[in-house]
Amino acid sequence: MVRTAAAEQFLLISMWCSGTQQPLQFCITLLFTVLNSIVVDNARNSHEYFQLLCRLLNFACSSGCPLPTADTLLNKEIEWLKKVRDNVRETGESQVDEAVLEGHLGIARELLSFMSPEKRFEIGSDERKGINLIKELVEDFVFPASRLMVRLQQTGELEDSGDAGGSLTIPVCASPPTTNAAFDLLVALCDHCVPNMQLLVQMLTDMFYSDREEPLVEWDYLPPVGPRHPKGFVGLKNAGATCYMNSVLQQLYMIASIRTGLLAAEGAATDLNEDFSGEDRPEGEGNMESSDNDCNDEKSGLEESRKEYNIGILKQVQAIFGHLAYSKLQYYVPRGLWKHFKLQGEPVNLREQQDAVEFFMSLVESIDEALKALGQEQLMGKILGGSYSDQKICKGCPHRYSKEEPFSVISVDIRNHSNLIDSLEQYVKGELLEGADAYHCEKCNKKVETVKRLCVKKLPPVLAIQLKRFEYDFERVCAMKFNDYFEFPRDLDMNPYTVAGLAKLEGEDIDRDYEATKPEVCTRYQLSGIVVHSGQASGGHYYSYILHRHTDGTCKWYKFDDNEVSECKMEDEEEMKTQCFGGDYMGEVFDHMLKRMSYRRQKRWWNAYMLFYTRLDASNEDTAPLAKSLDELTLSPIFL
Numbered sequence: 001m002v003r004t005a006a007a008e009q010f011l012l013i014s015m016w017c018s019g020t021q022q023p024l025q026f027c028i029t030l031l032f033t034v035l036n037s038i039v040v041d042n043a044r045n046s047h048e049y050f051q052l053l054c055r056l057l058n059f060a061c062s063s064g065c066p067l068p069t070a071d072t073l074l075n076k077e078i079e080w081l082k083k084v085r086d087n088v089r090e091t092g093e094s095q096v097d098e099a100v101l102e103g104h105l106g107i108a109r110e111l112l113s114f115m116s117p118e119k120r121f122e123i124g125s126d127e128r129k130g131i132n133l134i135k136e137l138v139e140d141f142v143f144p145a146s147r148l149m150v151r152l153q154q155t156g157e158l159e160d161s162g163d164a165g166g167s168l169t170i171p172v173c174a175s176p177p178t179t180n181a182a183f184d185l186l187v188a189l190c191d192h193c194v195p196n197m198q199l200l201v202q203m204l205t206d207m208f209y210s211d212r213e214e215p216l217v218e219w220d221y222l223p224p225v226g227p228r229h230p231k232g233f234v235g236l237k238n239a240g241a242t243c244y245m246n247s248v249l250q251q252l253y254m255i256a257s258i259r260t261g262l263l264a265a266e267g268a269a270t271d272l273n274e275d276f277s278g279e280d281r282p283e284g285e286g287n288m289e290s291s292d293n294d295c296n297d298e299k300s301g302l303e304e305s306r307k308e309y310n311i312g313i314l315k316q317v318q319a320i321f322g323h324l325a326y327s328k329l330q331y332y333v334p335r336g337l338w339k340h341f342k343l344q345g346e347p348v349n350l351r352e353q354q355d356a357v358e359f360f361m362s363l364v365e366s367i368d369e370a371l372k373a374l375g376q377e378q379l380m381g382k383i384l385g386g387s388y389s390d391q392k393i394c395k396g397c398p399h400r401y402s403k404e405e406p407f408s409v410i411s412v413d414i415r416n417h418s419n420l421i422d423s424l425e426q427y428v429k430g431e432l433l434e435g436a437d438a439y440h441c442e443k444c445n446k447k448v449e450t451v452k453r454l455c456v457k458k459l460p461p462v463l464a465i466q467l468k469r470f471e472y473d474f475e476r477v478c479a480m481k482f483n484d485y486f487e488f489p490r491d492l493d494m495n496p497y498t499v500a501g502l503a504k505l506e507g508e509d510i511d512r513d514y515e516a517t518k519p520e521v522c523t524r525y526q527l528s529g530i531v532v533h534s535g536q537a538s539g540g541h542y543y544s545y546i547l548h549r550h551t552d553g554t555c556k557w558y559k560f561d562d563n564e565v566s567e568c569k570m571e572d573e574e575e576m577k578t579q580c581f582g583g584d585y586m587g588e589v590f591d592h593m594l595k596r597m598s599y600r601r602q603k604r605w606w607n608a609y610m611l612f613y614t615r616l617d618a619s620n621e622d623t624a625p626l627a628k629s630l631d632e633l634t635l636s637p638i639f640l
Contacts, residue, residue, distance in 0.1 A: 006048070007048045011052060021063075024059070025060075028056050031049070043096070043100045046100055050102070050107065057111065057113070061113040071114075077108040078131065081105070085140045094172055098175050105182055105184070106185075112188045113188070120189055120192070124190075134196055138203050140172055141171060142183070144168060145171075148169060149207070174230040225331065226329070226330040228327060234324045236333075236334060236563065237334070241352055242338065245338075246543075250324075250544050251612055257383055258384075258462075262367070262379065267374040268315045274315075276319040276336050314374075316337040356533070367379070368380045368381050383460060384408050384461075386407055386408075386456060386460040387456075387457045390405055390454055391454070392433075394448045396441075396444075396448030396449050409610075411465075412427055419487045420489065421489070427454070430451050432451055433451070456499070459498065461618035462618065463494070463613040465610070467610070467611070469482050481605075483605055486581060486607070488581075490526065491527070495523035525613035526547075526613065527611065527612075531608070532609065533606070534605060535605060543559065545558070582603075586602075
């Protein structure tokens with residue numbers, strides 16, 4: 001408000017407080033002297049400065065006020081814009097504030113008003129001068145991806161197939177204000193300059209209208225998919241009831257070791273011409289299976305069919321992760337996974353909601369089986385897989401028995417428990433087998449009272465926990481959801497629920513067959529992801545909250561709700577309680593008897609269903625044999 005008022009006063013002083021043009025020229029010169037100093041230091045607050053300078057330049061041109069340095073100033077602006085373009089090509093970032101970029105584009109636009117049509121031609125499209133500002137604005141500042149597509153269609157090649165970071169497709173203008181400023185500059189270049197307009201029209205035609213069978217009939221056409229936020233994440237399209245897929249896929253993608261490991265896995269996608277879009281194709285297109293292949297499939301049997309299915313799942317997940325990493329669109333449509341995924345051997349109905357945990361376990365199993373079939377390490381089991389110890393501790397004799405069982409999710413009860421710690425304590429407490437249910441001790445050859453319990457033997461780097469909010473009611477013949485209050489900590493120590501922790505607590509020796517882990521093994525975890533279910537057991541909606549650690553070490557929570565990804569305040573304890581713990585709250589409802597609004601206690605039908613905890617010592621180095629750096633990966637000239 002203060003800066004806006006000050007700018008208005010400067011404008012009045014320069015334009016109307018003197019009968020000469022000297023104050024106007026002085027203010028313009030003064031503002032240009034601080035352009036590369038004070039403005040740079042206060043980039044985020046520079047919008048009013050640029051707005052004032054552009055208005056002064058516009059008034060100077062319209063009032064006939066001479067500006068002898070206009071030619072020099074415009075050349076400096078063009079040099080500055082090209083320097084920013086070079087930074088984007090080298091690093092993938094402009095390294096300047098959006099307000100500053102928008103301002104410089106605006107200054108260049110106003111300075112063009114002082115130029116003759118001949119000069120605009122030299123700057124915009126005269127190849128002899130080598131400036132080619134129109135070409136650079138279109139291809140680098142606004143539509144770099146379209147430039148690559150035109151080249152691909154014309155030559156069958158990309159400019160640089162080794163552009164792993166995708167910097168050639170990153171526009172310099174990555175926000176609506178800067179994009180609009182670039183468009184305004186293009187319009188200014190074409191004003192009273194026919195050659196410039198001809199070049200711009202030809203470029204836009206090649207990019208967007210060259211292969212269109214039917215002309216556009218709609219004016220002001222709005223694209224169905226918006227752009228990706230410059231520093232944000234890509235969402236996933238919901239096909240109707242596939243939110244259970246999206247919430248789990250985003251959780252897995254945001255685990256860095258899983259993301260890099262799966263993208264680096266080779267052998268699944270071997271056909272460069274394979275279509276990952278999942279769209280229906282006309283007969284005769286795509287890969288056609290020969291009769292020989294059909295015979296081979298029959299001979300291979302169910303095992304070979306299952307292998308092909310698992311590898312297909314891996315391919316589709318790789319395609320999804322690739323788009324989540326590099327797409328410039330707001331969201332990706334995972335049609336390939338929709339068509340390929342099966343639950344319990346049957347294709348899924350895209351408009352019928354499934355259980356997120358069931359999908360998670362099926363997906364993890366399929367990916368690991370695919371990696372195993374390709375001769376690679378089972379990454380999902382390494383990161384998400386732990387093991388139970390099914391213990392039977394005899395009370396009437398000194399013997400004890402244990403059996404190791406793998407797990408990828410720990411399922412805990414929420415009923416009759418108010419928090420995760422209480423539920424885990426009950427989880428490892430076990431039950432007493434006595435009387436007719438007494439356990440037969442093989443070593444004593446008799447039945448003895450025995451404590452049967454399940455505890456954790458091996459902890460995974462990323463621990464997934466299911467909160468058992470769903471149960472099938474056989475009397476009502478329907479599924480039930482429990483919205484009971486259940487809280488969970490941000491920091492969790494799993495030591496009291498492990499074989500070693502319980503043995504130490506009870507003063508007993510660890511099982512002989514238990515390979516004692518190193519004393520320094522970490523059992524402490526930090527909450528890193530939450531899958532929330534909103535609604536009833538018969539239907540509802542899944543979405544995820546995920547903690548992202550930035551390169552500078554700071555952490556920020558994000559909400560992944562299908563195609564919408566936004567920052568959230570999950571670091572706030574009250575927000576966590578409101579959004580994830582369930583229970584009751586006082587809500588305002590309309591009382592039909594009293595004919596007015598009143599407060600009543602209601603259930604929070606949105607609450608946490610899955611939790612992801614990351615072990616504090618977990619690092620990407622665990623997957624070094626399999627995972628390559630994303631910077632080392634290359635993109636083939638075939639778009640997924």
